[in-house]
Amino acid sequence: MRRTIYKNICIIVALAVVVTTALSFFVYFHHFSGSIKKDVINESRVLAHYLDNVSAGKERTDILKKLYDNHNESRITLIDKDGKVIYDNYVKDFNNMENHNNRPEIKSAIENGTGEITRQSDTWGQKVYYYARRLSDGQVVRMSKTNDSMFEISVSVIPVMLFITFIILIISAYIANKLTRHIMEPINKVDLDNIDDNAVYDELKPFLKRIENENIERERIQNIRSEFSANVSHELKTPLTTISGYAQMITAGIAKPEDIQGFAQKIEKESERLILLINDIIKLSNLEEDNTDTYTTEKVDIDAVANHVMGVLENAALKRGIRMFYSGTPSYIYSSSVMIEEMIYNLVDNAIKYNKENGKIVVFVGSTNAGAEVSVKDSGIGIAEEEQDRIFERFYRVDKSHSKTVGGTGLGLSIVKHIAIACNAKITVKSRLGEGTTISVLFPKEISCSDRSDTNK
Ligand code: ADP
Numbered sequence: 001m002r003r004t005i006y007k008n009i010c011i012i013v014a015l016a017v018v019v020t021t022a023l024s025f026f027v028y029f030h031h032f033s034g035s036i037k038k039d040v041i042n043e044s045r046v047l048a049h050y051l052d053n054v055s056a057g058k059e060r061t062d063i064l065k066k067l068y069d070n071h072n073e074s075r076i077t078l079i080d081k082d083g084k085v086i087y088d089n090y091v092k093d094f095n096n097m098e099n100h101n102n103r104p105e106i107k108s109a110i111e112n113g114t115g116e117i118t119r120q121s122d123t124w125g126q127k128v129y130y131y132a133r134r135l136s137d138g139q140v141v142r143m144s145k146t147n148d149s150m151f152e153i154s155v156s157v158i159p160v161m162l163f164i165t166f167i168i169l170i171i172s173a174y175i176a177n178k179l180t181r182h183i184m185e186p187i188n189k190v191d192l193d194n195i196d197d198n199a200v201y202d203e204l205k206p207f208l209k210r211i212e213n214e215n216i217e218r219e220r221i222q223n224i225r226s227e228f229s230a231n232v233s234h235e236l237k238t239p240l241t242t243i244s245g246y247a248q249m250i251t252a253g254i255a256k257p258e259d260i261q262g263f264a265q266k267i268e269k270e271s272e273r274l275i276l277l278i279n280d281i282i283k284l285s286n287l288e289e290d291n292t293d294t295y296t297t298e299k300v301d302i303d304a305v306a307n308h309v310m311g312v313l314e315n316a317a318l319k320r321g322i323r324m325f326y327s328g329t330p331s332y333i334y335s336s337s338v339m340i341e342e343m344i345y346n347l348v349d350n351a352i353k354y355n356k357e358n359g360k361i362v363v364f365v366g367s368t369n370a371g372a373e374v375s376v377k378d379s380g381i382g383i384a385e386e387e388q389d390r391i392f393e394r395f396y397r398v399d400k401s402h403s404k405t406v407g408g409t410g411l412g413l414s415i416v417k418h419i420a421i422a423c424n425a426k427i428t429v430k431s432r433l434g435e436g437t438t439i440s441v442l443f444p445k446e447i448s449c450s451d452r453s454d455t456n457k
Contacts, residue, residue, distance in 0.1 A: 002184050009365060014169060021165050028157065032115045036145060040074065040131045041116075043145040047076075048133040053139060061087045070150035074145050075128075078108055081138040102247075105132040109140045157355035231395045235277055235410070239270035273407065280411035283342065284394070287418040295336035295422075302374050303328040303365045309344045310363060313352060321358035324348075328365035331372040335423050337357070344374060346412040347439055353406040354437070371448040375440035378412045382433040391429075392417040416441075422446060 042249045047067075053062055060078060068076045068089040077094075078087035080152025088094035100106050108115025109132035132142040186200045195212045246263040249255040253262055286294045310324055317324050333340070344363075351361045359379040366373055383391060383398060390396050395410035398404040403410060416439075420427050424444045431437035 001185075005183060006176055006180040009179060011171055013172035016102045017165050017172070021161050025158070025161060025360065037116075037129055038144055040129060040143050043074070044131050044133050044141065047143070048135055048141055052136045060135075064089070067243065074143050077142040077144070079132075079140045079142065084372075086139075103130075103132075105130045105142065106140050108132070109142075110138070110307065120123075140196050173220075197272045206334055232281060235395065237273045237276065239277075242270045243267050243274075273404075273409075276407065277409045279413070283415055284411055284418065287339075287415065287422060290422070295339050297334055297336060299332055299334050299339050300337045301330050301332055302372055303330045305337060305340050306344050306363055306365045306374060309341060309348055311347050312345070314361045316349070317352050320352065320355065322352055322355050322361060324361045324363065326365075328363070329367065331365055331367045332448070333372050333423070333443045335443075339419045339422065343416050343441065344376075346416050347374075347376040347441075350412060350439075351376050351437070353403075353408060354378070355380035359436075367448065368442070370442055371445040372443045373440060375438055377436065377438040380434040382435050382437055383429070383431040384433050385431075388429045388431060394425075428437055440455065 064076055064087045066368065071088055075090045076087070077085060077100070080086050081101045083106070085091075085094045085097040085100055088097065091097060101110075103117075105115035105117045113134050114132065116129070118127060118129045120127060126146045128144050128146050130142055130144040132140050134140050149352055186198070188197050190200055190204075190208065192208075192211060192215065195208045198208065200208065245257075246267050250260060250263055267339055306328055307326065314324070319329070348361065348363060355361065355378050360429040361379075362376075362377045364373070364375045387398050391398065392413045394414045397408060397410045417427065419425075420441055424447065426442045426444075428440045428442070429437065430440075
């Protein structure tokens with residue numbers, strides 16, 4: 001970045017200097033050409049006055065010879081009334097020069113007193129400025145200067161200009177270097193850990209704020225991850241320790257033959273718990289990583305999914321004497337049927353696990369004005385108000401031993417929460433200790449649709 005800023009400043013300065021120098025040169029040249037023309041006009045006026053008045057009676061050509069034969073900065077031509085050249089300090093055999101009466105500046109001088117023109121000279125083959133003046137007796141005196149002489153004088157200033165340009169460029173490069181360092185200094189000194197303490201440009205503050213927020217978010221995710229890994233290790237270790245303990249007792253022959261059956265059952269139960277746990281961990285990480293291979297978007301009828309889930313869980317409910325009621329109408333959303341089944345399964349499963357013996361469950365599915373909705377109501381143990389937010393955290397269980405006895409992993413509602421986030425859905429918990437719990441999920445209108453006609457969308 002430092003190099004880029006430095007390079008850009010240098011390019012801009014170099015361009016500015018070169019353009020300014022070139023323009024100055026042309027302005028100077030133009031101005032100088034103008035002032036040379038003025039000089040020619042003034043000089044010829046003085047000469048005409050001299051030839052007319054001061055030197056009256058003397059031969060004009062002699063006077064001109066004296067004045068101009070050895071001074072040829074400007075060309076002087078004297079033309080007689082009939083257009084014949086009678087003096088020219090640049091042309092030795094001026095007697096042989098062609099008649100000048102047709103020259104525009106001479107014509108104009110004869111008619112109006114003065115005449116001027118800039119044209120290619122036959123004699124010099126260069127651009128020449130001519131100025132002619134009529135004398136009192138009808139003769140015309142003409143003075144001229146080549147454009148080249150103007151150009152030469154202008155060109156003579158070029159080395160000086162180049163030298164000045166060179167000096168300006170060196171000074172600019174030095175200043176650009178200092179300026180770049182000065183601009184970069186606060187940026188280089190930015191302390192990303194204490195962004196508010198930085199004395200940095202206002203324009204950079206939103207950018208730094210974004211970095212700060214990203215850092216905080218990254219740190220938060222990192223903390224959640226490490227906490228999750230610690231929890232996972234702990235959750236995996238407990239059943240594994242139990243399994244290994246019973247297996248060792250059987251292998252070492254310490255277990256009495258009549259206990260072996262019971263030990264094997266415990267090993268089986270713990271292994272099942274492990275499988276459930278690992279499955280839940282996999283589901284959660286798939287959801288977190290937005291794994292599209294597992295979850296494809298399709299048109300899902302929540303009503304059909306809920307019916308299916310209730311069928312799957314019917315036996316588990318029956319075992320505890322729990323009655324399940326269902327009220328539903330076909331309600332469609334665009335989502336993944338795997339995700340929706342997972343969500344409803346976890347909610348109904350919890351309603352069974354945390355219910356009282358012979359309790360009741362009511363599942364509702366329907367389309368409301370706000371979008372499709374599913375709710376699961378139970379007459380179970382309920383959740384205290386202060387716990388209601390926390391139950392969606394990973395591995396959070398209100399009563400750990402109860403959760404374990406009923407085969408909970410502590411991840412079910414985390415999975416529900418992640419699915420709701422993926423669908424942009426809103427979860428509401430209504431619960432009273434000892435009375436029961438209702439958990440509802442409201443899907444947004446954007447992913448809800450009401451009839452079967454657009455199945456192919
Ligand atoms: P678990 O596998 O332990 O059921 P969840 O994430 O599904 O984990 O639920 C977290 C905790 O929330 C449970 O351990 C339980 O204490 C509480 N909980 C969830 N659903 C209900 C419910 N319907 N009634 C009472 N408590 C519930």
